[in-house]
Amino acid sequence: MNPTHHERLLNAVKNLKVAGTPDGPARHQPLTLLWAMGRVAHHRPRLVAWRDCHAELRALFREYGQPSSRPRPEFPWLALYRTDLWELHGHTGNVPTASGEPIKWMERHNPYGGLTAWAYELVDTSEESRAAVIDEIGHRFFNGTCPEQLLKDVGLLATASPVRQPAQPPSPVEEYLRLVQLVEAAEARGDHNRTTTSTREQPVRSDAARKAVLIRSRGRCENPLCTGQPNDVTDGGDPILEVDHIDDRAGWGRDHPENMIALCPNCHAIKTRGRSRDRLRPLLRTEAQARHEALRTQRRVNV
């Protein structure tokens, strides 16, 4: 567990600003967070399109929201976006505030929303952090503890197995950062500006950078919208992932994990020739940078 991120997560949850209702504090923001944490527990994509999830959230709010709150998920999405916990992508222009009638904006832009990368990473790897958030939400919003049925409905009960144990030494984070150092040293020497001659001249590609990205991915496609990684593995037992440059290496995009991403074959095909590829590219860039940064911050805390 990363102690800094743990504190950061708990503080953000403690400091949620919610409206009052005659029955107690409005619950839509904490319910949205629990729902998102349930997605993490089941390794579902970090980000999800508004249109693909608002009905599910509405049903959750109807069941567990305060009786006088209208079940409208656009409000918690926009309120959470103002906190450290929530991201929106894929829209253009400014995000409206949670006051007024933002539903039209949500329908027009159909943004992708979800937990920020560092929060996702923490909830994914630390059972302790996950439990602390559930406790805090239960204490503040449910007079003590979250209803068991609610935790079941969002997929947060009986999730002990999907939580991965912290890595044994040598930790993947250390190994990732060691490889990044190799990459950066080679960059500094100018090695990355050379070309290699095979059938035609190509910029060199760093094996360390590729290995680092595979470690960072922890065996899962890094596209935050991925829905279709195959369960199969290669003959060598490795996950079926391809490491790709976000800005193409052939066009001298940087040969560094910040500009690289591990993708399953489906997502790789979408990035290369899907209609949504232009929309996907900035999202992948943000994701690679956020994951790189999450590991770097972790290192600063650990040493």
Ligand SMILES: [Zn+2]
């Ligand atoms: Zn994928």
